[in-house]
Amino acid sequence: MWNMKQLAYGALARRANQIKDELRQGVRKPYKEVIDVFQGDLHGAGMKPLTFVRQVLAACVYPPLINSNNLPLDVRQRAQKELGRCVGGSVGSYSAAAGIPEIVHSISEFIKRRDGGIPSHPENIYISPGSQWSISNILNVLVNREASPRTGVLIPVPCYNITVLSITQLGAVTVPYYLSEEQAWALQVEELQRALESAKGVCSPVALYVINPGNPAGYVQSQKSVQEVIRFAWEKRLFLLVDELYQDCVYGENCEFVSYKRTLSEMGPPFSGTVELASFHSVSKGFLGECGLRAGYVELVNLDPAVMKHIHTIFSKDSCAPVLGQIALDLMTDPPKPGDPSYPLYKQVGPENCTLVINSLPGFSCPPLEGGLFAFPRLNLTPKAVQKAKVTAEMQEDPDTFYCTRLLEEGGVFTSPGWEYGQKEGTYHIRFCIAAPQDIMEELLRRLSSFHMTFMKDFS
Amino acid sequence: MWNMKQLAYGALARRANQIKDELRQGVRKPYKEVIDVFQGDLHGAGMKPLTFVRQVLAACVYPPLINSNNLPLDVRQRAQKELGRCVGGSVGSYSAAAGIPEIVHSISEFIKRRDGGIPSHPENIYISPGSQWSISNILNVLVNREASPRTGVLIPVPCYNITVLSITQLGAVTVPYYLSEEQAWALQVEELQRALESAKGVCSPVALYVINPGNPAGYVQSQKSVQEVIRFAWEKRLFLLVDELYQDCVYGENCEFVSYKRTLSEMGPPFSGTVELASFHSVSKGFLGECGLRAGYVELVNLDPAVMKHIHTIFSKDSCAPVLGQIALDLMTDPPKPGDPSYPLYKQVGPENCTLVINSLPGFSCPPLEGGLFAFPRLNLTPKAVQKAKVTAEMQEDPDTFYCTRLLEEGGVFTSPGWEYGQKEGTYHIRFCIAAPQDIMEELLRRLSSFHMTFMKDFS
CATH class of the missing domain: 3.40.640.10 (Type I PLP-dependent aspartate aminotransferase-like (Major domain))
Structure with a gap:
């Protein structure tokens, strides 16, 4: 059921890094950047950190900032309080x-x-x-x-x-x-x-x-x-x-x-x-x-x-x-309260659209997403795709790794295969982080749809 | 030989914290502050962090600082470089x-x-x-x-x-x-x-x-x-x-x-x-x-x-x-090079004086300190002191814990007993960090000398 080889991740991650390098060196691909939604890494996926958090941390790291008028008063007071505890x-x-x-x-x-x-x-x-x-x-x-x-x-x-x-x-x-x-x-x-x-x-x-x-x-x-x-x-x-x-x-x-x-x-x-x-x-x-x-x-x-x-x-x-x-x-x-100068503004990216798009793709199914940072849709691969995966030497046994590899190569989207998390025998999934900024999520879903249609056609 | 009970540390540390609290609440002691040289914690012991390091870290934490003229150019460039790697x-x-x-x-x-x-x-x-x-x-x-x-x-x-x-x-x-x-x-x-x-x-x-x-x-x-x-x-x-x-x-x-x-x-x-x-x-x-x-x-x-x-x-x-x-x-x-605006100025506290003072105390001996952050002098306790330690219920078996406890209580210096690091049967030591700022080190040695003389008199 589980397959504790870390290799698939290793191989996929290495390939993702290679592709990023190739893109930097000007190699032409169907995409300009890899969308990296492999991990639950919000900043890695392009989300911006909360200003209040970073201002307080900066002032704690370099205390002269506490006396600077460039930072909001509540930030400076909070940094002072935190340092007093160190x-x-x-x-x-x-x-x-x-x-x-x-x-x-x-x-x-x-x-x-x-x-x-x-x-x-x-x-x-x-x-x-x-x-x-x-x-x-x-x-x-x-x-x-x-x-x-x-x-x-x-x-x-x-x-x-x-x-x-x-x-x-x-x-x-x-x-x-x-x-x-x-x-x-x-x-x-x-x-x-x-x-x-x-x-x-x-x-x-x-x-x-x-x-x-x-x-x-x-x-x-x-x-x-x-x-x-x-x-x-x-x-x-x-x-x-x-x-x-x-x-x-x-x-x-x-x-x-x-x-x-x-x-x-x-x-x-x-x-x-x-x-x-x-x-x-x-x-x-x-x-x-x-x-x-x-x-x-x-x-x-x-x-x-x-x-x-x-x-x-x-x-x-x-x-x-x-x-x-x-x-x-x-x-x-203990975040800033309403009324504090730094009361944080934070908008969760709406995942509803994500479920909708995934479920519109033939062969994909995903229960409504209720929480967490990930989608884990099920992938009904055609027998031909499963077969192809099994004969592709490096990827044998893992048809979802085969899918993720091609999605990375052809679509520029770095996801992870379901077997790494365990799945029922004969079922396949992919996992990706849905907490990227809105525009990146939209681009991701566009690429996924377009790649998926081609993939299903190739292996129908 | 070893005695893996973490209790002595626990008990000493708890007592050190209690004493600090008591001092804050205005309880009168022969000292105004506890000198905490228990750990190899330079900042805890009062050393100041390097400005260059803290400035770069602050700018990495809060990137708008990279555009601020308040930080040296090499700091801002370095922060930019580090963030480019994240x-x-x-x-x-x-x-x-x-x-x-x-x-x-x-x-x-x-x-x-x-x-x-x-x-x-x-x-x-x-x-x-x-x-x-x-x-x-x-x-x-x-x-x-x-x-x-x-x-x-x-x-x-x-x-x-x-x-x-x-x-x-x-x-x-x-x-x-x-x-x-x-x-x-x-x-x-x-x-x-x-x-x-x-x-x-x-x-x-x-x-x-x-x-x-x-x-x-x-x-x-x-x-x-x-x-x-x-x-x-x-x-x-x-x-x-x-x-x-x-x-x-x-x-x-x-x-x-x-x-x-x-x-x-x-x-x-x-x-x-x-x-x-x-x-x-x-x-x-x-x-x-x-x-x-x-x-x-x-x-x-x-x-x-x-x-x-x-x-x-x-x-x-x-x-x-x-x-x-x-x-x-x-x-x-990869620190700043000579000529860089932030070429760090750092002065190591001279430990020579420390060895001299320790060796001048009756019953103490310490080979010349050559490196590291600690002194680990040997303490030749009198049979009476050893005996007293052994009958003091909480501290039994550990005469050097007895010494450290009294040094903390009476001298306001928080050190650790030799048994925690292992020592030959029948020998006793104390360990303390020597990387505190000069004035604190001098005060520490004054307190140690004065406490030690009283202790040796009490148990001669």
């Missing part, structure tokens, strides 16, 4: 291992507001250099390397592939549960049950990993669905690892993000006091899109104090998260 | 896993200049969020978790304790070799031999970890000593893990930093083509002191291509190092 007044010093205490506190206030007043405790929050880093480290605590049978972790299909890699690298076994594509990628408890049964004799599952809102598929779980998952985790004594990176990217009609933490708390006893939960968030996604700053956080719920101590040791090992990333987290969780 | 022209986008290619290249040029022209290949260099991160990840590759007997790693005593933690967390065994304090912390091959023998029946050593210049002890290895270590590694087929973080902090008379890479290359065959080597460096130490930016690099020599591929996968897992940290690495490895 050891020695410099972003160049280490912070506490869990993060700058005042910023950890401001994250807990953000969570409390988000969850309708349910308390969040700063001592349960750890800031890290990106969310993958904390996912790996929490997994490190959960996985017993010497256990026989091995430790198992239930993971969705499709799933963000780096998390899969983290699990297997620790010597644990992934136990896939399939999201129901036919029902807009719904997470069904019967399927969790089936997956758990399938692990018998293979491994001993200790954790259930969920992604909400989805990546690569753009679903948003209803609160009812979240409740079902929590009840399942409680019954089976599974630790809940919850990727909630896209909590600020929800745009589907009648969709709302409701956190696992909030739902767990609202469910009351016996669930609220027993189900162990780790929820991940970061500055890379959401309205900041600051991937390059490398900062995220995890909130831990219901963990045993002895385990918390162990987690503290692990987080201490790499000193601390980048201080500028920590400050960005503070700006994300 | 995907989408933003420090908020991901870079390649190994780092921004042009910066990796500039690191390789830096290494080549440092090593008198010996080539350094960009494909062997990986940028990471701090050096500990890459040490852990290289160890991850070297340690076979399922091996029986377990994998062993030779480590110096004293040793930076976080590295020890990384080794033991991976399930490997540390094999201590003692540096000779009597000979200014010299590394003796006979001692390596003894350590290796001692591992028989316990573990299977695969790697030898060395720290040069030293941390916590402030030695600098001669090239002859480096040659001996390389020859030993070659004979015993040990992978060399070389912490060279303090390569820019050498100030001892007749001392010179010569890298392991250079020495290995100059030794020629059979050594030069076979000994596997990983050398670590970072922006946290040296003349930048930018701990909070979290960026370092590792250069790998003579590794098998299959292993390099595995390392690439591991480094890909956490996306990339913080982009601003990467830019700081570029500024460190």
